[in-house]
Amino acid sequence: MDPVRNPYAPGAGQRPPELAGRDEQLAAFDVTLERVAHGRPERSVVLTGLRGVGKTVLLNAQRSAAVRADWGTGKLEARPDQPLRRPLASALHMAIRELGHPQSDDVLGTVKAFAARDVGSGRMRDRWNPGIDVPATTGRADSGDMEIDLVELLTDVGGLAADVGRGVAIFVDEMQDLRPEDVSALCAACHELSQNRLPVVVVGAGLPHLPAVLSASKSYSERLFRYSRVDRLDREAADRALVSPAHDEGVEFTPGALAEMYAATAGYPYFVQAYGKAVWDAAAGSPITVDDVRVAAPEAEEELGVGFFGSRFERATPAEREYLRAMAETAVADRAGEVEAGEPDSVPTAAVAAHLDRKPQSLSPARDALLKKGLIYSGERGRIAFTVPHFGRYLRATAG
DSSP states (O other), X not given: OOGGGOOOOOOTTOOOSXXXXXXXXXXXXXXHHHHHHTTOOOOEEEEEOOTTSSHHHHHHHHHHHHHHTTOEEEEEEOOTTSOSHHHHHHHHHHHHHHHTOXXXXXXXXXXXXXXXXXXTTTEEOSSOOOSOOSOOOSSSSOSSOHHHHHHHHHHHHHHHHHHHTOOEEEEEESGGGSOHHHHHHHHHHHHHHHHHTOSEEEEEEEOTTHHHHHHHHOTTHHHHEEEEEOOOOOHHHHHHHHHHHHHHTTOOBOHHHHHHHHHHHTTOHHHHHHHHHHHHHHOOSSSBOHHHHHHHHHHHHHHIIIIIIIHHHTTSOHXXXXXXXXXXXXXXXXXXXXXXXXXXXXXXXXXXXXXXXXXXXXXXXXXXXXXXXXXXXXXXXXXXXXXXXXHHHHHHHTOO
């Protein structure tokens, strides 16, 4: 069929034509916006899930909902090598500008002071300009103590939003990559906002171990955030993600083709889009059949192998790749048949070491490096898992 009319969109954070299976989370966020706008107590939100399940897409959809509610919004992506001050200041700068209040200059001065503080030297950095055309405030959010400064900053932002009669929402992607001191400060600031019922909401998205990261920082974090797991789509939602955009183009799927697609993708949103794109291009016309899916499967798997799996595997060193393959092989032996689609949730680190006939301590450097690269995560002590669905299956298929 005509590739120009192909409606499917596999891409990092790219919104699919039909955002299926996320109605409940979007509705819950609308309630959060309404409650905060009316001065009701409400928690900030944390989205967790594997790579490719659509966390960033959902985060962006929630930001769009906040914009429709006339809130000020800003977004940042956390990076392990970058302190929070500057990206958060840029996000808040955008949110405050969207509020458009005449008295916002005072708060923007506080944002500038917060951003420019050089924690290492205790001095203000004059060279870096965050694009805020007002003088930096003195004596507010500029102490150099991240927790004190962030509490003061978000309190001022919340006060401005309350005066305007609107709200501010800050969206943090890859939240698990925040530095420990920044996580602690963010938790403390959210706690302060909640206690004072200020109209500021933080929405974070990250890997499955993000709740553990937050809990390790502040013991009250499990009560501070509303956690929402973003998982693979059930059969009905996966079918809708395929059928609805195809129907808009006058194309249908046979029931057998939809069943074959779900068997291949297991409902993971990125896989649904990748297979949808390949099948559309391979099909001669409507309706799309089982044979079309089977003909297109190698193309879809190749695209996933290069762009989704392979690119991540290439980031690993030889020692790290050995560890990843051992995880994949251990997973089958450890819990074969227990989890649908043959992808166990996690494996014991001791079992990986035993598989390689090595002492666990000797593998710590490779494991820690993979954790920092975001290729694996530890949801509980002594166990590890891939951050990418079906990564173990890919590694087993490409062994040797």
